[in-house]
Amino acid sequence: MFDTPSDGLAQRDARITANTPLAVRMRPRSLDEVLGQDHLLGPGTPLRRLVEGAAPASVLLYGPPGTGKTTLAMLVSRAIGRRFAALSAVSAGVKEVRAVIDEARRRLTHSGEPTVLFIDEVHRFSRTQQDALLGAVEDRIVLLIAATTENPFFSVVSPLLSRSLVLQLRPLGDEDVRTLVRRALTDERGLAGAVGLAADAEDHIVRLAGGDARRALTALEAAADSAVATGQPEIGLAIVESTVDKAAVRYDRQGDQHYDVISAFIKSLRGSDVDAALHYLARMIEAGEDPRFIARRLVIQASEEVGMADPTALQVAVAAAQAVQLIGLPECTLNLAQATVHIATAPKSNAVTTAISAAMADVRGGAIGSVPAHLRDGHYAGAKKLGNATGYRYPHDVPDGVLAQQYPPDELVGRDYYQPTQRGAERAVAERLPRLRRVVRGQDATE
Structure with missing residues (x-):
């Protein structure tokens, strides 16, 4: 705990020497020096009014490290001329909390001197420790400014939340x-x-x-x-x-390196070089690439390069993409790496890609045709008078679940889009598909 009287901030500034860490020496001395929090410090905003000494209210500052939470607490104390006391939730307990509150009450009673109490990492306080603050905050014995890197709606008790303004600080651009x-x-x-x-x-x-x-x-x-x-x-x-102890990664998310590295990543996955793929993955992550971008590429690659040769690749890639959304960096690096390894080492087939490309080329070229009458919707009034759904045969009525019936428009009967390879799980599809086509097209006597 550190305790600063009303003129203590000036004394503290005087104690700052060349041996003081640069981050402390460069701590903003006024709102004009605060960077990256314009959304909280515009004219008339609660935090600006608080720093300027108007409408004092307890505040929960929520945001990542290094965004100015402690600085703003000190600026508030300086602006309104209050004694500044601080606790770290890492080391303080209920005893320390009550001692600060008792001293604040004594000073307020005897000299009228109010106290700003800054609590760093308040999310680390237990419910009991947080409850110990409630009376003092309610009676304004202290003006509480608490800082947390975790969402206070999950980590701070409801009574304390209801007595405080919650202000979210953003990472600096x-x-x-x-x-x-x-x-x-x-x-x-x-x-x-x-x-x-x-x-x-x-x-x-x-x-x-x-x-x-x-x-x-x-x-x-x-x-x-x-x-x-x-x-x-x-x-x-x-x-x-x-x-x-960290080398620079030459990588520009809007420049050549971005496109070159992602291109190399994709081609390494396609070429089954798992080690190269992991290298390019690491390069993107270390350079600050958006993990959602990487996850989207992996989901695409799972179908584009692997496809039916290993249908589980898509499941793994989608799971990795969901993990990125759920847990974020740095932990989701493991999920991205797992999907990268799976896709790089999986048997490869671009049969799905070529199949849909050929089908779309025909559609764009005008090879569309009418949907066969027996496949059309027959559920609305008058559909049967138009011949819709008449003559449709239900595949589950035959033992194998496959029967002779025309599915494509007349213009596309006999057109084969999907050409499975002999790699991985697609080998079994390649063995079964010719018979499926023969039966469906009425070229096989056995149904």
Whole structure:
């Protein structure tokens, strides 16, 4: 726990030295320096009014790491001139919660000094610990600002939710991270122009950040320390790679690399090179490709390249796509990898692809024809007078479930679209299909 009196934020700023982590030194001092949360800080929004000292209300800040939850709590406390106290739900218990509330009550009673209580990772508090806050929040003994990376509607008790505004913070966009990095390079609180930053190194830091301001500044600080120690005036890509122990993936989701890598991935799957396919999968994931895009490609490949040679490939790919939606990154990497391995190692057949392509080509070319009368809908009044459904034979009435009957339009009788291969499960289809066609077309005496 840390406890800051009304002028404590100024004292805290004074204690910040060159040894303080860059992410702390560059913490925004005003709303104008806050990046990426314009949807919460526009004129008249509850959070802006709170930071500006109007209409105090308890708040639950919900969002991923490095989006400014702690910063906003401090700005609120500074704006309204309140004592600032903080607890981390990782280490604090009911005893610590009650101690802060008792001190807040004492100060409010004796000196009229109000308290902002910031609780980080509030989702880690048990129901009992959260319940201990209710009275103090209800009576405004403390102005609660709680931060959580988990959906508060699942992790925070209903009575506390009903007494608080729930505000969702978003990951910083790439341009917001870029602005932050450039600000840290030149600002007196940051690196004060001690080193430069190459464009490709900046791009890599932005990519590494993943919308997390703290991660971006930590990577920049480590790279800057390395550059200064080795006497280099500029942070290059190699320095960033060596200091953060993660190589840059040359990949642009809107450029050539995107199309080249996904093309190589598809062709590796088609060519049954499972190791190459996994390499390109890893490359896309590390570069920040949308996992839903990868999942969609796998579902397509399951039918386009494998098809009936292994019908379970489509089931695996669809399951992987659902897992991406259900659990997201990083865990869904395993599901994407499993589908990649399955499709790459499965027997291959493009018979489904060529079959539907040929059928669609005929349709586009005008080979359509009328639906045979005995196949038409016979359920509406007057259908039988038109001859619809008359003469239709029900396949389940014969022992094998297959009988002679015309199904395609007259113009397409005898046209074979699907040509199964002899690979995988399709071999059995290839053995059965010729007899099915003979029976259906009346070329086999046995039904």
